[in-house]
Amino acid sequence: MPNFFKELVKAFTDGMGLNAEPKSADKANAASAKSSAGASSWSSAANSALSGISASQSDGTGNAPPRINVSAAQVVPDKPVPFGYKNSWLCVKASSPEEVIEKVGLKNPRVCNWNDGVYGNRGVFVSPVLDGYVLVAAWGTDILDTDPARLDELAKKFSELQFFSTHRVVEYHAWVRYVGGEMVRGYGYCGDTGEVLLNKGAVTSEETELGLTNLLPDSEADWDDYDFPDEQNVLDVAAAWGIDTLFQRKTYPKSMGFLCDYN
Numbered sequence: 001m002p003n004f005f006k007e008l009v010k011a012f013t014d015g016m017g018l019n020a021e022p023k024s025a026d027k028a029n030a031a032s033a034k035s036s037a038g039a040s041s042w043s044s045a046a047n048s049a050l051s052g053i054s055a056s057q058s059d060g061t062g063n064a065p066p067r068i069n070v071s072a073a074q075v076v077p078d079k080p081v082p083f084g085y086k087n088s089w090l091c092v093k094a095s096s097p098e099e100v101i102e103k104v105g106l107k108n109p110r111v112c113n114w115n116d117g118v119y120g121n122r123g124v125f126v127s128p129v130l131d132g133y134v135l136v137a138a139w140g141t142d143i144l145d146t147d148p149a150r151l152d153e154l155a156k157k158f159s160e161l162q163f164f165s166t167h168r169v170v171e172y173h174a175w176v177r178y179v180g181g182e183m184v185r186g187y188g189y190c191g192d193t194g195e196v197l198l199n200k201g202a203v204t205s206e207e208t209e210l211g212l213t214n215l216l217p218d219s220e221a222d223w224d225d226y227d228f229p230d231e232q233n234v235l236d237v238a239a240a241w242g243i244d245t246l247f248q249r250k251t252y253p254k255s256m257g258f259l260c261d262y263n
Contacts (some may be wrong), residue, residue: 075111075112076113077113077254077255077256078113078114078115078254079114079247079251079252079253079254079255080127080247080252080255081114081115081118082245082246082247082248083118083245084164084166084231084234084235084238084245084246086166086168086231087138087165087166087167088138088139088141088163088164088165088166089135089136089163089164089245090104090135090136090162090163091133091134091135091136091161091162091163091164091242092133092136092158092161092162093132093158094129094133094134095129096129096134097126097127097129097134098258099134100136101126101258101260103157103158104136104139104154104263105263106124106260106261106262107260107261107262107263108123108260108261109258109259109260110259111259112125112257113256114127114255114257116259117137117257117258118137118138123138123259123260123261123262124138124259124260124262125137125138125257125258125259125260126257126258126259126260127257128255128256128257130243131242131243131250133242133243135245139262140163143165144176144188144197145190145197148198151176152183155178155181156181158178158181159179159180160179160180161177161178162175162176162177162178162238162241162242163175163176164234164235164237165188166231166235168230168231170190170191170192171189171190171191171192171228172188172189172191172192173189173229173230173231173233173234174186174187174188174189174197174234175234175237175238176188176198177201177204183200183201184201184204185200185201185203185207186198186199186200186201187199187200187229189215189216189228189229195219196217196218196219196221199215199217199218206237206240207237207240209240210233210240212227212229212237214226214227215227215229216228
């Protein structure tokens with residue numbers, strides 16, 4: 001197979017978040033592997049916590065959520081690793097990742113560190129609580145195009161829900177914010193089709209500060225009169241609204257999250 005095609009295949013099979021330099025994170029994990037005994041204790045505690053969720057807190061069918069499969073993922077705590085480029089994610093107000101796993105309807109949660117969860121390309125990664133928010137990485141890539149009603153319904157389960165998506169290959173860029181179950185701002189654009197997928201609500205003060213006040217308003221507008229979003233705009237809005245997923249503006253201690261199967 002020619003090198004070009006090998007690289008192309010590798011790019012897509014490696015999954016999202018390619019530009020966040022996983023190799024450096026791998027080195028950090030190797031250095032912290034000596035603390036695996038402590039990590040095992042952490043995993044046991046997390047296992048007990050999630051398995052203790054009652055059936056009444058589950059999906060309403062009377063079935064308790066699945067127990068965590070600790071052996072299925074890395075369990076050495078690490079610091080948050082940067083992601084966002086060529087990725088889609090949720091940022092929701094929540095008191096615990098377990099709450100988010102249930103409300104989003106994710107399956108088969110297993111304890112997982114940041115590096116394996118974000119860069120392992122094995123499912124959806126649910127973070128621990130960061131400043132009152134929980135991140136759900138690698139979720140809902142094309143939801144604005146294929147099932148926007150699902151996002152509307154999910155937002156009703158949280159006091160605040162944000163959704164972000166960006167992929168430079170097709171120039172797909174979106175940011176959406178719900179408060180109290182209602183969309184207060186949403187913008188989505190796909191350069192590959194030249195279509196504005198969403199433009200709802202007043203431009204927020206954070207967007208104004210970022211200079212995002214003259215974006216293409218709809219698919220029929222004259223392109224010469226407006227600006228177009230890019231991937232950095234998406235990450236900048238995410239950081240301004242809630243959590244900087246590049247983790248350049250704030251550092252957090254080592255922690256663990258959950259790797260889940262997408263439903």
